[in-house]
Amino acid sequence: MTPEELKALVRTIPDFPKTGIQFRDITTLLGHGRGFAASVEWLAGEVEGADAIAGMEARGFIFGAAVAARLCLPFLPIRKEGKLPCTVIGVDYELEYGLDRLEMDPAAVSDGQKVAIVDDLLATGGTALAATKLLRKAGARVDRAAFAIDLPDLGGNEKLAGQSVEVRALMAFEGE
Numbered sequence: 001m002t003p004e005e006l007k008a009l010v011r012t013i014p015d016f017p018k019t020g021i022q023f024r025d026i027t028t029l030l031g032h033g034r035g036f037a038a039s040v041e042w043l044a045g046e047v048e049g050a051d052a053i054a055g056m057e058a059r060g061f062i063f064g065a066a067v068a069a070r071l072c073l074p075f076l077p078i079r080k081e082g083k084l085p086c087t088v089i090g091v092d093y094e095l096e097y098g099l100d101r102l103e104m105d106p107a108a109v110s111d112g113q114k115v116a117i118v119d120d121l122l123a124t125g126g127t128a129l130a131a132t133k134l135l136r137k138a139g140a141r142v143d144r145a146a147f148a149i150d151l152p153d154l155g156g157n158e159k160l161a162g163q164s165v166e167v168r169a170l171m172a173f174e175g176e
Contacts, residue, residue, distance in 0.1 A: 001038040007171040009035045010149065024149050024173055026059065026120050039148055039170060040066040046146040046168040047116035052076050052109070054142075056102065056131050057083070060119035063148055067118045076108050076115060078131045089137055093130035102130050104138060111139035122147040122169060125156025132163055149173060 009029040016023040030036050044067045047053060054076040055064020061077060068075035081090065081101040090103035109115065115135050117128055122145075132142045143165055150157060150169030157167045 001035055003042075003171050006035055006039055006042075007173075010171070010173075012173075022173070022175055024121060024151070026062075026148060029148070030062065036066075039063070040070055042170050043067045043118055043146045043148065044070045047071070047118060047144055049114070050116035050144065051114045052116075052140075054078055054115050054117050054131060054135055054140075056117075056119055056127050059121070060117075063120055064118040067146075074108075076104065076135070078134060079103050089134065091130050091134045091137065093126050093133075095126060100127075100130075102127070102134050104134055106138045109135065109138040109140045113140050115140040115142050117142065117145035117165075119145070119147050121149040121151065122156040122160075122167065123151045123154045125154075125159035128156060128160055128165075129163060132160070132165055144168070146170075151175075 009032050011025040011028040013023040052074040053064050053068040055061050056078040057080050065075045086105050088103040089106045090101050092101050135142045146168045148170050150172045152172050160167050
C-alpha cells in the first residue's frame with residue numbers, strides 16, 4: 001500500500017479532546033490488516049540497523065513491538081510512572097498543561113546499544129525527547145526515530161533534530 005492509501009485509513013475526529021484540535025485516530029489504520037502490516041513494514045525499514053526498538057506507552061507499544069518483532073529485535077517499553085515492579089530510572093518532562101514522567105528498567109539497555117524510537121505520532125516532540133533523554137541516561141545511543149504520523153506544524157521534528165535524532169514519518173497531517 002502507498003503512503004497516501006495508508007493516510008486515507010487514518011480517521012480525523014474534529015474538536016477532540018478540545019475545540020480546534022483535529023485528532024488523528026490510528027484505530028482505523030490498526031483495524032485494517034493490510035494497512036497495519038504495511039505501516040509496520042515501512043517503519044521497520046526506517047530503523048533497520050538498530051540493536052533494539054523502544055516505544056512509549058501506550059500507542060508506541062503497538063507500533064514499536066510490531067516493528068521489533070518484524071526485525072527480530074528486543075523491544076524496550078518506556079513506561080508511565082509507577083508501572084514497573086523493578087528499580088527504574090526516570091525523567092520528568094513538560095506537557096502543555098503540567099508535568100509527566102517516563103520510566104524504564106535501566107538493565108534493559110546495554111552501554112552503547114543503538115536504540116531506535118518507534119511511535120504512532122509526533123506532535124510537539126515532548127514525549128519523544130523525554131524518551132531519548134531516558135534511553136541515553138541508561139547508556140543507549142539514540143539517533144533515529146520513526147513515526148506513523150507527523151504533525152509538522154507542531155515542531156517535534158525540529159526539536160528531535162536539535163538533539164541529533166533523525167526523524168522519519170510515514171505520513172504527515174498539516175495543522176494541529
